[in-house]
Amino acid sequence: MQPLLQIQDLNLTVDGKPLVTDLSFSIAPGERLGLIGESGSGKSLTAMAATGLLPRAIAATGSVTLGGQQVIGAPERTLNSLRGTVAAFVFQEPLTALDPLLRTEQQVAEPLRRRARRDGRELAGSALNREVLALLEQVALPQPERIARSYPHEISGGQRQRVAIAMALACRPQLLIADEPTTALDVTTQAEILKLLDGLVRERGMALLFISHDLPVVAEIVERVVVMQRGVAVEIGPVRQVFGAPQHGYTRALVAAAKAFDDALEGTP
Amino acid sequence: MSLVSVDNVSFGYSRDRLVLDGVSLEIRPGASVGLVGESGSGKTTLLRLLLGLTRPSSGEIRFDGAPLDTRRGSFMRDYRKQVQAVFQDPYSSLDPRQDVLGIVSEPLRSLGIPGDRRALVEAAVVSVGLEPGILGRYPHEFSGGQRQRIAIARAIVAKPKLLLADEAVSALDLSTRIRIVQLLQQLAADMTLVFVSHDLGVVAALCDEMVILEKGRIVEAGATRKILADPQHPYTGKLLGSVPRMPA
Numbered sequence: 106m107q108p109l110l111q112i113q114d115l116n117l118t119v120d121g122k123p124l125v126t127d128l129s130f131s132i133a134p135g136e137r138l139g140l141i142g143e144s145g146s147g148k149s150l151t152a153m154a155a156t157g158l159l160p161r162a163i164a165a166t167g168s169v170t171l172g173g174q175q176v177i178g179a180p181e182r183t184l185n186s187l188r189g190t191v192a193a194f195v196f197q198e199p200l201t202a203l204d205p206l207l208r209t210e211q212q213v214a215e216p217l218r219r220r221a222r223r224d225g226r227e228l229a230g231s232a233l234n235r236e237v238l239a240l241l242e243q244v245a246l247p248q249p250e251r252i253a254r255s256y257p258h259e260i261s262g263g264q265r266q267r268v269a270i271a272m273a274l275a276c277r278p279q280l281l282i283a284d285e286p287t288t289a290l291d292v293t294t295q296a297e298i299l300k301l302l303d304g305l306v307r308e309r310g311m312a313l314l315f316i317s318h319d320l321p322v323v324a325e326i327v328e329r330v331v332v333m334q335r336g337v338a339v340e341i342g343p344v345r346q347v348f349g350a351p352q353h354g355y356t357r358a359l360v361a362a363a364k365a366f367d368d369a370l371e372g373t374p
Numbered sequence: 375m376s377l378v379s380v381d382n383v384s385f386g387y388s389r390d391r392l393v394l395d396g397v398s399l400e401i402r403p404g405a406s407v408g409l410v411g412e413s414g415s416g417k418t419t420l421l422r423l424l425l426g427l428t429r430p431s432s433g434e435i436r437f438d439g440a441p442l443d444t445r446r447g448s449f450m451r452d453y454r455k456q457v458q459a460v461f462q463d464p465y466s467s468l469d470p471r472q473d474v475l476g477i478v479s480e481p482l483r484s485l486g487i488p489g490d491r492r493a494l495v496e497a498a499v500v501s502v503g504l505e506p507g508i509l510g511r512y513p514h515e516f517s518g519g520q521r522q523r524i525a526i527a528r529a530i531v532a533k534p535k536l537l538l539a540d541e542a543v544s545a546l547d548l549s550t551r552i553r554i555v556q557l558l559q560q561l562a563a564d565m566t567l568v569f570v571s572h573d574l575g576v577v578a579a580l581c582d583e584m585v586i587l588e589k590g591r592i593v594e595a596g597a598t599r600k601i602l603a604d605p606q607h608p609y610t611g612k613l614l615g616s617v618p619r620m621p622a
Contacts, residue, residue, distance in 0.1 A: 143548065143549065143550075144518075262413070291412035292412065292572065292616045292617055293613060293616045295616065319548075319618070320548070321618035321619050322618045324618070324621050344621065348621055349621070358549050359548055360620070362548045362549050362551070363548060365552055366552075366575030366576060366578070366579055369579035370578045370619075372578075372599050372602050
């Protein structure tokens with residue numbers, strides 16, 4: 106099967122300074138992959154490069170194909186149709202992802218309408234409202250009618266992230282890219298959002314690119330991980346293998362640190 | 375006797391909506407206590423009260439037996455010598471225009487602590503695991519973890535009895551976080567530590583006692599080991615159950 110996202114020898118530089126170096130990995134349709142690294146490891150930049158969202162100052166070489174289409178050097182029009190049909194994004198901070206001046210229903214309606222137009226149908230009026238409410242229900246928002254009429258500041262952080270996920274789902278993407286989607290949330294909310302994402306990705310057969318610095322969070326939701334350190338993928342493999350028997354020194358240090366906190370919780374320091 | 379007594383303290387910006395509701399807490403000298411809660415639990419408000427930045431709406435906080443009176447200048451000056459704080463963001467808590475010597479010696483200057491300032495600063499800097507040669511350098515030359523070490527050096531330079539830390543490792547990368555936790559553990563051997571955090575794993579690694587806050591109330595408090603092994607309150611159980619773990 107052809108990969109949905111294929112990154113081959115990707116190099117990102119700014120003023121000749123390397124940010125990401127010789128990065129290669131791919132995601133098959135329906136596969137869930139985690140991108141792990143600490144700050145400055147280049148994990149978010151990699152996700153931006155995958156959808157052609159890199160700032161102009163960053164030069165990219167190598168190959169990134171998304172849904173069979175070359176992303177590097179592609180015109181904005183091509184990229185625009187890839188985003189939202191092939192791939193959609195969920196970001197860390199839902200408050201900046203949502204427009205503060207729009208009610209939830211308007212935020213979710215926009216990508217729904219655009220996706221319908223791309224499929225050659227017009228979606229408006231009560232049909233559109235029905236689809237908005239259906240989506241809000243799918244992301245398990247309580248009282249969807251009330252939330253639909255609410256502004257972002259009127260709902261909680263976890264609810265906002267659910268709205269952001271609904272907007273991404275509205276695109277019916279083949280690949281969902283989630284960049285630290287639970288980092289800004291409380292731990293109990295994080296558990297709920299992870300469960301929701303896991304369920305949605307499985308139900309819809311979507312592929313998932315999950316970016317996080319948090320090892321146990323990544324372990325809960327993906328099958329395979331890429332560990333990045335200063336722009337270089339130091340280890341790639343199945344979660345259980347990489348976390349169970351890490352080969353690279355950096356991965357070993359990360360896993361040991363994560364396990365130390367786990368052990369403390371188990372009362373076995 | 376307790377070093378800090380929090381006696382039935384409530385705090386609210388309006389009368390009908392309390393941020394903290396009847397909180398009582400005893401902190402004995404030498405303890406390391408984790409205040410755990412999610413957003414809106416009141417953990418940061420409790421820390422602000424302990425710092426004397428705000429006064430309780432009702433109830434009383436006592437330090438070494440004396441009531442914490444934020445209006446008495448002489449008391450607060452002495453209190454500042456005894457109680458110091460470390461905050462979450464190592465990028466906003468250090469003055470970018472001062473060198474390390476200036477930053478770390480600040481409490482010595484403002485509290486009028488006598489002695490050889492440079493020697494005291496050097497000792498503090500070394501005790502947080504930094505080289506004494508960095509005194510002339512500026513914050514932008516350091517990584518997040520090193521900055522947090524500088525902030526800790528500043529907090530301990532006046533040898534306080536009580537160190538208050540507000541999410542002091544939350545902004546740090548995992549590999550840095552564990553090293554700062556180890557440093558705090560070391561320092562906690564000689565002082566009392568109150569560590570505010572949403573991160574149960576960090577609190578479990580660092581604190582012998584923990585206090586769980588939910589919506590302004592203490593739902594459970596006691597020895598960390600006991601609470602982790604056998605949580606009594608359903609909310610504590612839910613919190614513990616929500617923490618993602620590494621695969622076995």
